[in-house]
Amino acid sequence: MKFIYGVSSAIAQNYSNSALETIEFAGKNEFDVVELYCEAPDLIPKYAESEYIYRLRNVSKQYNLSLQMHAPFHSVNLASFNEKAREVSIELIKDTIIMGQALEAKLVTFHLGLCFLPCQINFENAIEILVASLNELLDFASENGIVLAMENRGGKLDIGKPEELLMIYKYIKSPHLKITFDVVQANVLGDPIEHYEILKKHVVNVHIRDAPKGKDRLLAVGEGEIDFKTLVKKFVENHFSGPLIFEVSTKDRALLSRGALDEYLAEITETDTM
C-alpha cells in the first residue's frame, strides 16, 4: 500500500502567487496532489484570472499533479437565517466548483457554517436551511462532475461535529456528498482516532497536521501529541490510501510529515506481512 500525499496551498510564503508557488514545490518534491486554498488573493473564486488558472492547470500537468479545491470558509454559513448571507455562501462554493472544473479538479472541500444565536435557539430550523443549501450545491456539483466534501470542525460555533455530519446523511443521500477528515479539528474536540472511526465510511480526503491535545496548531507530524501511528493503522485497515493533505505552517513541515507517515506505514505493513 502507498499513500497519496498532497499539500495545501496555505503553505505558500507569497500569498499573491500561492497556487503556483505550491504547485512548483509539490511537483519538485514529488507529491501527488495540491489542494488549492481559495481564500488567497490569487485564487478567490470569480476573481482569479483565467490566464492564471490556465497556467496552473498546465504546470500541474507537467508535474503529473492532481488538483483539488478548498472553498472559502471564513464568514461562509450555509445554515444562515440571513438569506443574503446564505446566498453569498452558496455562490462562493458554486464559484469554487466552476474554478475547480477549469482546473480539472474532482473534489471541493467546504465548511458547513456557524451556529450563532439564531441557530442556537432554532437549531432544527437551521438544519433545514442547511439541508436546502446542500441540496442546491449538490445538484450543481453533480452537473459539474465534482464531489463535495464537508469538513469536520471543532470550534465552539462551528457546525461540523461528527454527530452533525452523520445527521446530514439522514437527510441527504447523494454519492456526491463526502467528508474531508481534518485530524486537528477532531483533536480540538476529542480523540481523532475515535472521530475517524465514526466518520470513516464517508471519508475521501484527510487534512494532516499535528498539535498538542485539545489544540489547533499547524505542526508537523510528530511535533504534537496526536497518535498518528494508530491513525495510519486505521487508514490501512480501512483500505484508505488518501489523499492525505498536509496543512502545516511551512514546506519543511510538509516534508517532515510525509517522512513520518511513510515510516509508520512501513512499520505497520512490515508487521502485517511478518
Place this chain on the structure above:
Amino acid sequence: MYKGISTVCCYMSKINECIRLVKENDFGAIDFFIAPPKITLENIVEFINEAKKAGMSIFTLKAPSFIENLCSIIPQIHDLTYHEYLKTLMIAKETGGKAVIVKPGMMFFVEKKCRDLIQKRFLDSLYSLTEYAEKNKILLLLENYYYPYEVLRNVRDFVWFAETLMTQYENIGFALNIPHFLEARNKITELIHPRNRIVLEKIKLIYVGLRSSPWEYSMNVSSSSTIISGVKEILKETDPEFLVLATPSEPILRLLMDQLEGSL
C-alpha cells in the same frame, strides 16, 4: 444618558415583549438588533413603528453582525457587509434612529498576510459609512468583540481607532461591549487610565450583559458582578449617551436590572 434594552432579550418571544419591558421598567430607549429571522433589514421598520406607537421614540440599531466582516479578503463578503451597514444607516435616517452599531471586522490568517490590501479597503469603506453618518447626524458606533482575530478587541485597538478615523468626525464613536471587553482579558483600570481619555470620550454606548457575549446563548451568570462593577467604574469616568442591557434571557435581564439599580 438613556437606559435601554436590546431586542435580543426577546429573541425567544415577541419583539412586542421587549417594547413592553422597556416601558414597564421605565427605560428610555430600545436597541434593535437586526438578527434574522426575527428582525431583518426588510421588516425592521414595522417594529420601529410599533415602538413609536407605544411612545418609544428613542432607539438605536445594531446592524447584522454574525458573519459580517469589512476586513474580509473575499470581495463578496466585504460587499455584503458594507451594503448591510449602509442599509442600516439609511433605515436610521428614514426612521429617526439615533445610532447604528457595527462590528468593524475580523482579520484571519490570510487577511493578516495581505494586511496592506485589506486595510485600504477596510478604511475606504469605513470612511464612506462615516461620511454618510456624519452628513445625516447619526452616530456610527464601532463595537468591540472578543475573538482573537477581531480588529477591535483590546485597549490598543480602541486607541488606534480613536487616534485615526475618529479624530476627523464627530459622529463616530464606540459601543463598548463590557462582556466582550472582559472576555478578551482586558482590564477596566487600563481603559479608564488618564492616558486613554481620548477613548473614553468616544464611548457613546455601553452594552451590559453576561460573558462571554450578550449575542450568544451561553450565559455565565457568575460573571454578572464583575460586569456590573466594571460598568460602575466606567460611568465614574465617562458619560455615554446610552446604556443598553443585552441578554437573550428575561430572568437574566431582571437580575442585571436589580444589580444596576441605585448606580444609575
